[in-house]
Amino acid sequence: MADGWLKLAGIENGGMLLQAGGSWDARNVTRLDGELRGLLPDFSEPLTFDLAQVKRLDTAGAWLLYRTLKDLRERGLQADYAGVTVEHAAMLETVAANDQPCEIEPPQSSSFIAILDHLGGGVLDVLEEAKQQVAFLGLILTTLAGTFRHPSRLRLVPLVYHMEKVGLNALPIVGLISFLIGVVLAYQGATQLQRFGAEIFVVNLIAVSVLREIAILLTAIVVAGRSGSAFTAEIGSMVVNEEVDAMRTLGLNPIEVLVLPRVLALVITLPLLAFFADMCGLFGGMLMCWGALEISPGLYLERLQGAVSPWSFWVGMIKAPVFAFLIAMVGCLEGLRVTRSAESVGQQTTRSVVTGIFLVIVVDAMFSIFFAAVGV
């Protein structure tokens, strides 16, 4: 197809004659637009566009002609087409009928106002979310209380299913991470303590840090990433699919059907996972002590008994169900807050993991203060 072209054919009947030809289509308009703009300022006489040699005219080309003519007329010049075929006339009419400029983007407010607006919106969002979390906590607890009065309403099959998914299936990853952390602690601790000739205290270091803090914290973070996100995505896609609304119309309580089994499953299994993580961490430390520091397993276990009181262990374990409840609650709440669009599932899932981990660490800090105050 011939490229579009434009040429000044000269003066005719006291006016300028511009000949256009070839393809006036989307592929050529950029060049033609440039040429037209180059020519136009010179015009001061009546102008005629001769379109007789135009082979192809699409909306982009027609728009260009129409707009040029409009600009000229606005400047008070006479301008018109000539040699227009029926098809081209229809195209030019279509374009003329649809001359209706519009905004491309929503108007942007000034950047300072926008920053303030963003900041304020963010603060309100956090407050709103905190309020919803408290309300949801209450909802879960009242539903749980109802279930205690009528234990038959507890859904055992989903409970066991979720216990398997969030607990049993998480064993390898939780175990591996704790084992490696035990190894790292032993190694890093030993290099520092060697300077004082106190390598043997590395056992105390491992025992106290793994049992009190590291095992449970790592387990909670892994579970928030693994299961909290899964809760949000599962419930969220049910919301998108209107399954949750369907449940309500069928007289099922989504909190009872969807939320309680997940919360209970995590509250039951996270302490077990934490215990497993304790053991793996201590085992990793033991292997490292044996291999690198020549502390035999027998000696390691003996030092271990001296180093920790039962409370060191219980401090870790007490936190487990609390963390589990927080992670599951946030996961389910964010899932139910999904609006009916696919991208909102993704947003809420991210939010669920971030909020879950944030809450776990905040509450862990509060536990530390509490245990320091009561002296264990």
Add this chain to the structure above:
Amino acid sequence: MSLGGPIIRIQGLKNQFGDQVIHEDLDLEVQAGEILGVVGGSGTGKSVLLRTITGLNKPRAGRIEVFDHDLAQVTPDERIALEQRWGVLFQDGALFSSLTVAQNIEVPMKEHLDMPTHLRDEIAALKISMVGLPPEAGSKYPSELSGGMRKRAGLARSLALDPDLIFLDEPTAGLDPVGAANFDQLVKQLQKNLGLTVFMVTHDLDSLHAICDRIAVLAEKRVLVVGPMADMLRHGHPWLREYFHGPRARAAQPNLDEVIE
């Protein structure tokens, strides 16, 4: 563009997913400048056919020619050039959710044409008006639009590069009858004004009556018949009789039986 020669030519097409054969030995020709409606029961592979022609689905066997190019043989560059000559409207518009309507329309122009911003903005505004959207719609995001408006915006995007051929996947599904009738008229009017060829998958008997020049019926894994509405009404195949003479068909064309008599 006047009528003349097939713009799409399909021969011996076979599509299969797992053990399930969707199309077998399917032949179809789409003439330049016509509106072809493709109908068929659920699961007869109407949308699969559309996806196969547009290259989203690779057929097991058969030959598809669009604009006289065999799609299996084209080089990547030819393919890109071909894709600019057709536009596709997906069922819910498939607008990019992070862009406004006007920006959506500008996407193909930005990608394929070296156009200055002012010209692009003007042409986007032109397309928005052509599909019957109000100017305010240009700066809105897809989530702020109703289903019918999203379809119009999707149509505007498919028209961005002034294609010769557009594919519509159930354009009136999910619209209320008034909206659906308006959309039909819009397609008809654009087709007339822009000389488009339209390949339209539909379930909507009203659309078939109102705007389609020819109808292709998919059944028994192939195109059972192709022809104008009158041929469909006369055809003796049981599925066609049920489809075009069922209670909903009567509602779409109240004096249908008189037409035949």
